[in-house]
Amino acid sequence: MGSGIELKCPKCSFHKEYYLGSGMLLPETYAEVVSKIKDCEYGSEWRDYFKTHAGAAVDVDKEVYHCPLCNAIVEDFNLDLYNTINGAPIIDNYFDPGIDHRGYKFVKHYAHLCPICDGPMEKTNKDSQKSLPCPRCGTTLICSPSFIWD
Numbered sequence: 001m002g003s004g005i006e007l008k009c010p011k012c013s014f015h016k017e018y019y020l021g022s023g024m025l026l027p028e029t030y031a032e033v034v035s036k037i038k039d040c041e042y043g044s045e046w047r048d049y050f051k052t053h054a055g056a057a058v059d060v061d062k063e064v065y066h067c068p069l070c071n072a073i074v075e076d077f078n079l080d081l082y083n084t085i086n087g088a089p090i091i092d093n094y095f096d097p098g099i100d101h102r103g104y105k106f107v108k109h110y111a112h113l114c115p116i117c118d119g120p121m122e123k124t125n126k127d128s129q130k131s132l133p134c135p136r137c138g139t140t141l142i143c144s145p146s147f148i149w150d
């Protein structure tokens with residue numbers, strides 16, 4: 001089971017559910033994201049880091065991002081970059097920074113860009129999710145938790 005949030009506009013018809021975290025599909029999700037990195041889908045810097053570091057690891061938790069320029073709200077993988085401290089390949093073929101940071105060091109935040117206006121997006125948290133403006137009309141959205149079965 002994964003959890004998420006539901007954002008609803010009290011004024012217009014905007015209504016959307018967003019996944020958060022990684023749920024039960026972590027190993028599959030992890031493999032999928034790493035193969036996208038190797039295909040350069042998240043930029044050459046991430047691809048090259050994975051090419052040159054055997055211990056490269058990436059945070060695949062789902063987060064909700066907000067664009068302060070155009071108010072777009074999207075869910076995406078966190079994609080922050082980590083490496084094992086001793087440079088050895090990661091154990092179990094996946095990495096969950098929410099559970100275990102031991103043996104890993106943080107390398108770099110992934111810069112999420114807005115799919116609409118290309119501006120830099122901000123990661124939301126439990127607090128900021130309560131007062132996001134509607135992407136369509138700007139009214140403050142109503143945020144409620146939602147639970148999604150994998």
Ligand SMILES: [Zn+2]
Pocket residue numbers: 009010011012013014134135136137138139
């Ligand atoms: Zn609205």
Ligand SMILES: [Zn+2]
Pocket residue numbers: 067068069070071072114115116117118119
């Ligand atoms: Zn934008």
